[in-house]
Amino acid sequence: xxxxxxxxxxxxxxxxxxxxxxxxxxxxxxxxxxxxxxxxxxxxxxxxxxxxxxxxxxxxxxxxxxxxxxxxxxxxxxxxxxxxxxxxxxxxxxxxxxxxxxxxxxxxxxxxxxxxxxxxxxxxxxxxxxxxxxxxxxxxxxxxxxxxxxxxxxxxxxxxxxxxxxxxxxxxxxxxxxxxxxxxxxxxxxxxxxxxxxxxxxxxxxxxxxxxxxxxxxxxxxxxxxxxxxxxxxxxxxxxxxxxxxxxx
Amino acid sequence: xxxxxxxxxxxxxxxxxxxxxxxxxxxxxxxxxxxxxxxxxxxxxxxxxxxxxxxxxxxxxxxxxxxxxxxxxxxxxxxxxxxxxxxxxxxxxxxxxxxxxxxxxxxxxxxxxxxxxxxxxxxxxxxxxxxxxxxxxxxxxxxxxxxxxxxxxxxxxxxxxxxxxxxxxxxxxxxxxxxxxxxxxxxxxxxxxxxxxxxxxxxxxxxxxxxxxxxxxxxxxxxxxxxxxxxxxxxxxxxxxxxxxxxxxxxxxxxxxxxxxxxxxxxxxxxxxxxxxxxxxxxxxxxxxxxxxxxxxxxxxxxxxxxxxxxxxxxxxxxxxxxxxxxxxxxxxxxxxxxxxxxxxxxxxxxxxxxxxxxxxxxxxxxxxxxxxxxxxxx
Ligand SMILES: Nc1ncnc2c1ncn2[C@@H]1O[C@H](COP(=O)(O)OP(=O)(O)OP(=O)(O)O)[C@@H](O)[C@H]1O
Ligand SMILES: [Mg+2]
Numbered sequence: 001x002x003x004x005x006x007x008x009x010x011x012x013x014x015x016x017x018x019x020x021x022x023x024x025x026x027x028x029x030x031x032x033x034x035x036x037x038x039x040x041x042x043x044x045x046x047x048x049x050x051x052x053x054x055x056x057x058x059x060x061x062x063x064x065x066x067x068x069x070x071x072x073x074x075x076x077x078x079x080x081x082x083x084x085x086x087x088x089x090x091x092x093x094x095x096x097x098x099x100x101x102x103x104x105x106x107x108x109x110x111x112x113x114x115x116x117x118x119x120x121x122x123x124x125x126x127x128x129x130x131x132x133x134x135x136x137x138x139x140x141x142x143x144x145x146x147x148x149x150x151x152x153x154x155x156x157x158x159x160x161x162x163x164x165x166x167x168x169x170x171x172x173x174x175x176x177x178x179x180x181x182x183x184x185x186x187x188x189x190x191x192x193x194x195x196x197x198x199x200x201x202x203x204x205x206x207x208x209x210x211x212x213x214x215x216x217x218x219x220x221x222x223x224x225x226x227x228x229x230x231x232x233x234x235x236x237x238x239x240x241x242x243x244x245x246x247x248x249x
Numbered sequence: 250x251x252x253x254x255x256x257x258x259x260x261x262x263x264x265x266x267x268x269x270x271x272x273x274x275x276x277x278x279x280x281x282x283x284x285x286x287x288x289x290x291x292x293x294x295x296x297x298x299x300x301x302x303x304x305x306x307x308x309x310x311x312x313x314x315x316x317x318x319x320x321x322x323x324x325x326x327x328x329x330x331x332x333x334x335x336x337x338x339x340x341x342x343x344x345x346x347x348x349x350x351x352x353x354x355x356x357x358x359x360x361x362x363x364x365x366x367x368x369x370x371x372x373x374x375x376x377x378x379x380x381x382x383x384x385x386x387x388x389x390x391x392x393x394x395x396x397x398x399x400x401x402x403x404x405x406x407x408x409x410x411x412x413x414x415x416x417x418x419x420x421x422x423x424x425x426x427x428x429x430x431x432x433x434x435x436x437x438x439x440x441x442x443x444x445x446x447x448x449x450x451x452x453x454x455x456x457x458x459x460x461x462x463x464x465x466x467x468x469x470x471x472x473x474x475x476x477x478x479x480x481x482x483x484x485x486x487x488x489x490x491x492x493x494x495x496x497x498x499x500x501x502x503x504x505x506x507x508x509x510x511x512x513x514x515x516x517x518x519x520x521x522x523x524x525x526x527x528x529x530x531x532x533x534x535x536x537x538x539x540x541x542x543x544x545x546x547x548x549x550x551x552x553x554x555x556x557x558x559x560x561x562x563x564x565x566x567x568x569x570x571x572x573x574x575x576x577x578x579x580x581x582x583x584x585x586x587x588x589x590x591x592x593x594x595x596x597x598x599x600x601x602x603x604x605x606x607x608x609x610x611x612x613x614x615x616x617x618x619x620x621x622x623x624x625x626x627x628x
């Protein structure tokens with residue numbers, strides 16, 4: 001890898017900086033405060049796990065970080081962009097270019113084959129279908145789905161569908177990967193496979209990975225574990241690098 | 250993105266066929282009804298158009314449509330002939346009489362009495378026999394549909410005899426003629442024999458057919474005739490539309506057809522609109538995922554429009570095909586012959602389908618536009 005000025009810069013400043021981020025839904029009687037002032041840094045090259053009880057605001061927080069929601073208050077900078085000040089159209093392009101998504105329910109397009117599904121972000125970026133699908137086949141081989149490339153989502157197991165979703169999330173080489181409960185719909189074994197895969201193919205020096213999870217078996221895959229409670233960050237636990245290496249080995 | 254939109258559309262065969270069915274059905278219903286409506290309206294005045302050799306129709310000035318003209322005194326013919334600019338003018342009888350067949354059955358028929366020497370208003374195309382045979386005593390020519398109506402299932406045969414007003418009539422020819430509104434047989438005979446075939450009245454000249462001198466327009470000669478005789482003189486087109494407008498304005502035909510056509514539109518719009526809307530709703534999660542992954546609203550609108558346009562085109566095409574097949578399959582049925590898909594039905598229904606598609610996709614587009622991309626994280 002070439003050490004450009006940019007990559008040196010990326011290594012030093014965080015990928016995501018949240019300062020006093022708040023989010024309210026509704027108003028009056030039905031008002032819900034989902035985030036009460038979140039301060040959080042997410043670093044490149046690391047896997048950040050976001051954990052906490054149901055309803056504490058994890059999904060809301062990553063939605064804001066991924067540019068899917070505007071915060072009600074506070075400052076948020078992602079990959080050097082001030083998201084609060086990005087207009088909607090710009091935000092859409094920002095997401096298309098920089099963010100990879102992995103969802104609990106996979107959200108594959110049922111009419112498209114595995115390879116075509118994985119190709120979607122390149123198609124969104126304007127790539128021709130043939131070349132996009134070609135690239136998708138390469139990355140599907142990397143996630144171990146070479147024999148199932150032309151299968152429709154309904155013909156794949158949950159774990160396989162999630163692997164297609166991971167291939168789709170990474171095909172356009174996003175700088176930020178957000179995963180909401182990627183293993184929640186999977187059995188323990190498939191969940192582990194998916195996490196190992198994420199660890200192996202997703203984590204890159206110039207990419208930040210955020211994973212929301214309930215699943216304590218997943219904790220060991222994190223470099224940092226951020227615990228939330230009732231719309232606030234409760235604690236941040238740094239995990240030793242050697243621990244991670246031991247685990248990967 | 251277009252291919253993705255198409256795959257989404259056709260991915261679920263059942264829903265796709267449901268959509269196509271809705272549009273095809275609406276198209277079939279509307280095109281068929283509009284065509285039949287126009288065909289039947291045209292039939293009310295088709296006898297006007299069938300007269301190819303005279304440009305001007307002269308009649309009593311109170312006439313509203315072709316079937317209710319009162320008889321004019323013969324002196325009117327000479328007055329019209331005396332109008333400057335009229336090159337020639339001849340009599341025409343048109344009326345309805347009852348024919349008694351050899352087997353004792355009765356049939357109402359439309360009878361034309363043509364000027365004895367010129368045969369102006371005679372059928373343009375003979376299938377059997379010749380127009381000149383009309384000069385023979387008691388001779389009549391019948392139109393093809395009329396023959397099949399009077400002698401169903403029997404081979405064409407000249408020389409058949411039947412009675413009109415207790416007078417013997419002899420069939421000397423079979424011709425082509427536009428079917429009349431009432432689908433009754435059309436008989437042509439000489440004016441002089443017509444006077445024997447109809448119950449005696451003081452006058453029997455219903456119309457005067459006239460031809461303008463060279464260099465004068467039909468409209469100008471009509472104006473002169475009206476000015477000098479007080480009769481009504483119309484060009485062929487004018488009389489055609491006068492008759493059609495009478496049926497449009499004074500009968501239940503337009504209302505009845507209007508209701509069916511409107512029903513076709515409403516049912517088609519409802520089926521298509523509902524199916525397409527539900528289709529979008531069910532795909533909302535997919536649209537949400539695309540939105541999250543950075544597909545702009547403009548492109549999502551493009552995808553939905555493409556889907557709607559494909560549904561519209563395919564459904565319209567099939568509907569038009571079915572309509573054509575309908576008219577093709579009924580073209581052999583005597584009383585339906587001559588009804589065909591009209592260009593207006595083709596184009597008008599195309600526009601109606603386009604309106605259905607636009608309304609439908611607007612509903613869906615609205616739904617997708619207000620969709621929060623953050624829904625992708627909700628179960
Ligand atoms: N669109 C919305 N409208 C109204 N309230 C919302 C909306 N989204 C989230 N909330 C509320 O905000 C709070 C935080 O929700 P969020 O989905 O972020 O929690 P979570 O930590 O992801 O929970 P879970 O672990 O169950 O997924 C909840 O009280 C939720 O009801
Ligand atoms: Mg959640």
